[in-house]
Amino acid sequence: MFSIGPFAVRSRVLLAPMAGVTDLPFRQICRHYGVGLATSEMVTSDTRLWQSDKSRLRLTYSAELAPVSVQIAGSEPDMMAQAAIECVKLGAQIVDINMGCPAKKVCKKLAGSALLQDEKRVAEILTAVVNAVDVPVTLKTRTGWSPENRNGVTIARMAENIGIAALTVHGRTRECRFKGQAEYDTLADIVQNVSIPVIANGDIDSTDKAKHVLDYTGAQAVMVGRAALGNPWLLQSIAHTLEGGNTESVEKKAPSWIELNEVITAHLGELHKFYGEYQGVRIARKHLSWYAQTLASLGAGNFDTRHFNALETPQTQFEALRAYFEGPNSYEEKAA
Structure with a gap:
């Protein structure tokens, strides 16, 4: 301090x-x-x-x-x-x-x-x-x-x-x-x-x-x-x-899959709220690109940033994120 x-x-x-x-x-x-x-x-x-x-x-x-x-x-x-x-x-x-x-x-x-x-x-x-x-x-x-x-x-x-x-x-x-x-x-x-x-x-x-x-x-x-x-x-x-x-x-203590999901999803929502839907969707793209790099470094499955960057609404961005985190992934086993 x-x-x-x-x-x-x-x-x-x-x-x-x-x-x-x-x-x-x-x-x-x-x-x-x-x-x-x-x-x-x-x-x-x-x-x-x-x-x-x-x-x-x-x-x-x-x-x-x-x-x-x-x-x-x-x-x-x-x-x-x-x-x-x-x-x-x-x-x-x-x-x-x-x-x-x-x-x-x-x-x-x-x-x-x-x-x-x-x-x-x-x-x-x-x-x-x-x-x-x-x-x-x-x-x-x-x-x-x-x-x-x-x-x-x-x-x-x-x-x-x-x-x-x-x-x-x-x-x-x-x-x-x-x-x-x-x-x-x-x-x-x-x-x-x-x-x-x-x-x-x-x-x-x-x-x-x-x-x-x-x-x-x-x-x-x-x-x-x-x-x-x-x-x-x-x-x-x-x-x-x-x-x-x-x-x-x-x-060695990497964030859990649940924590990754919660933080990234919450960040996405705050960007939509702070900037408004139109600008928030666009600002979110670069942040999700950075998160994708972190996910890759942790050994999690590939997040499709190209698909995400083409999405135009908050709803479709949330859906893409939910599909990723609910899909098959061996991250938990790798992090254990």
């Missing part, structure tokens, strides 16, 4: 905010499986654009478990400050600043990780947001702009001095995007140079990897991103291990 401002984070496993993925239904599932903090999808700092359906849904926190953490992205200090104020009005208890996203459409606006090449602008944004709100402000960043310009320690020291309450560092530079392997030497240096909590992010895809990264860097927690897609059970395994559980035993 560690703290972000006045909030106790009771698990050392956090969920990474991922645009188009970590919506409220998915965050709720991940919190159920042991995540201590699940930050919302990134929202633009331009509040004039918040009237769109996409932004409206990303700014929905009424059913969120505390502490509610909301991520904002932008490049103008005043706009970032105003966005933080509005997020707090809507229920945010922690405001997270995105300086880690490597996506071209974000970086071309000099937001996300593109800001790391302009330390003066970084300081202005952090100062504006910290001074604008009375809730903790956190920062998600990378190890630097490029492998030749790893200024992560400089950014971290600056952030702490300005008043950032916690720092998440992805073990790649902006230039690396998601290519190659994450490196944790810079992250370990950052931990040694600041006293605020540091969360390690990047390639955390197993219980062994999570434990190794924490031991190697001295970070307070790990943040899991892509490895959690369709596999919230991994989060539970990591949380159990980091709390002192046995790694081997927890990884």
Whole structure:
């Protein structure tokens, strides 16, 4: 357990905010499986654009478990400050600043990780947001702009001095995007140079990897991103291990067939409810594709994603899922 401002984070496993993925239904599932903090999808700092359906849904926190953490992205200090104020009005208890996203459409606006090449602008944004709100402000960043310009320690020291309450560092530079392997030497240096909590992010895809990264860097927690897609059970395994559980035993204890059915079916229903039938059906397709990969890795029967992706109504999606789980499958025998 560690703290972000006045909030106790009771698990050392956090969920990474991922645009188009970590919506409220998915965050709720991940919190159920042991995540201590699940930050919302990134929202633009331009509040004039918040009237769109996409932004409206990303700014929905009424059913969120505390502490509610909301991520904002932008490049103008005043706009970032105003966005933080509005997020707090809507229920945010922690405001997270995105300086880690490597996506071209974000970086071309000099937001996300593109800001790391302009330390003066970084300081202005952090100062504006910290001074604008009375809730903790956190920062998600990378190890630097490029492998030749790893200024992560400089950014971290600056952030702490300005008043950032916690720092998440992805073990790649902006230039690396998601290519190659994450490196944790810079992250370990950052931990040694600041006293605020540091969360390690990047390639955390197993219980062994999570434990190794924490031991190697001295970070307070790990943040899991892509490895959690369709596999919230991994989060539970990591949380159990980091709390002192046995790694081997927890990884051998796969979810039961009944649990797989219940979680995936419930997630499907929540997506239909949250987005409405038309959009919910389409959002569900990518999540079922990720679940299908997890089912395959567990040795369960093949789930026909091509057929599922052609379905146009909630009813037919439920029927396809029910037929799969009620059909012949030797998963229980394999998991026993």
